Amino acid sequence: MKEIAEQYANGVYPPDPDLIRAQDGIQQAGMPEISIAPGYGRMLTMLVQMSGARDVIEIGALGGISGICLARGLSTEGKLTSLELKAEYADVARRHMEAAGLGEKVEYRLGDASASLAELEAEGRRFDFFFIDADKEGYPVYLDYAIRLARPGAVIAGDNTLLRGRVADSAKNGPSVQAMRAFNERMATDERLVSTILPAYDGLTLAIVK
Numbered sequence: 001m002k003e004i005a006e007q008y009a010n011g012v013y014p015p016d017p018d019l020i021r022a023q024d025g026i027q028q029a030g031m032p033e034i035s036i037a038p039g040y041g042r043m044l045t046m047l048v049q050m051s052g053a054r055d056v057i058e059i060g061a062l063g064g065i066s067g068i069c070l071a072r073g074l075s076t077e078g079k080l081t082s083l084e085l086k087a088e089y090a091d092v093a094r095r096h097m098e099a100a101g102l103g104e105k106v107e108y109r110l111g112d113a114s115a116s117l118a119e120l121e122a123e124g125r126r127f128d129f130f131f132i133d134a135d136k137e138g139y140p141v142y143l144d145y146a147i148r149l150a151r152p153g154a155v156i157a158g159d160n161t162l163l164r165g166r167v168a169d170s171a172k173n174g175p176s177v178q179a180m181r182a183f184n185e186r187m188a189t190d191e192r193l194v195s196t197i198l199p200a201y202d203g204l205t206l207a208i209v210k
Contacts, residue, residue: 002200005200006037006039006200006201009039010038010039013038013042016038018068018096018099018100019038019041019065019068019069021096021099021100022035022063022064022065022068022096022099022100023035023063023065025063025064025092025095025096026062026063026065026092029063029088029092031062031063031089031092032062034062034160035062035063035065035066036065036066036069036133036159037200037201037202039200039201040159040198040200040201040204041065041066041068041069042069043204044066044069044070044073044131044157045069045070045072045073046073047073047129047155047157047206048070048072048073048074048078048129048155049072049073049074050073051128051129051153051154051155052075052128053073053074053078053127053128053129053154053155054074054075054077054078054079054128055078055079055081055125055126055127055128055129055151056070056071056074056078056079056080056081056127056128056129056130056131057080057081057082057083057120057127057129057130057131057149058070058080058081058082058083058130058131058132058133059083059113059117059130059131059132059133059134059138059142060083060084060113060132060133060134060135061082061083061084061089061090061093061108062084062089062093062133063089063092063093063096064092064093064094064095064096064097064100065096066131066133066159067080067082067093067096067097067102067106068096068097068100068102070129070131071097071100071102071105071106072102074105078105079105079106079107080105080106080107081106081107081109081120081125081127082106082107082108082109083108083109083113083116083117083134084108084109084110085110085111085112085113085134086110087110090108090110093108094106094108113134113135113138113142114138114141114142114145117142117145117149118145120149121145121148121149125149126149126150126151127146127149127150127151127154128150128151128153128154128155129154129155129157130142130146130149130150130154130155130156130157131157131159132146132156132157132158132159133158133159133160136160136163136176136179136180137175137176137179138179139158139161139179139180139182139183140179140182140183140186143156143158143183143186143187146209147190147192147193147209150209151209152209152210153208153209154208154209155206155207155208155209156187156193156206156207156208156209157204157205157206157207158183158187158204158205158206159202159203159204160180160202160203161180161183161184161197161202161203161204161205162199162202162203163176163177163180163202163203164202167180167181167184167203183205184197184205187205187207190207191210192209192210193207193208193209193210194207194208194210195207195208
């Protein structure tokens with residue numbers, strides 16, 4: 001039933017040429033096909049726009065699909081900072097962002113995300129919106145940085161927070177599962193956050209920084 005509902009919801013909307021182009025480019029480049037689900041991509045656009053975010057950061061660019069969705073919600077003066085470990089992935093993402101007419105909205109920073117976040121903190125940068133979709137074991141660390149780098153009222157979104165149901169399976173206790181459980185529990189209990197978990201697709205955990 002869950003998959004049928006997701007297929008129905010996706011089918012209500014017309015094809016998105018920019019996202020189709022990006023998905024095709026990801027396939028052609030032999031990259032992992034693990035981009036955000038279309039429904040949650042639309043939600044990112046809405047959340048960025050509704051929150052009035054000016055400075056948005058994504059941790060994990062992959063092929064640019066999430067970047068396109070985030071940048072679409074930005075105002076004229078808004079900017080997206082995209083952190084990506086692999087230069088070849090950032091090149092693909094940049095190409096797709098430019099094809100979507102959003103190339104001027106994004107700045108890429110290459111290398112380990114924790115190191116890039118430390119640099120941004122040292123520079124005194126602050127952000128209104130955080131999208132976390134990178135190595136799952138790093139989620140708790142990325143959350144710590146997000147809270148420190150957040151302006152009051154900032155939104156934090158983490159994708160794939162159900163790990164295909166593994167977080168709810170007591171028999172599964174690998175490093176990624178334990179890290180994601182810690183991330184979800186922290187999002188739910190940290191007194192500085194107001195949060196919820198959306199269980200569609202592979203899970204999206206959302207929070208507002210008080």
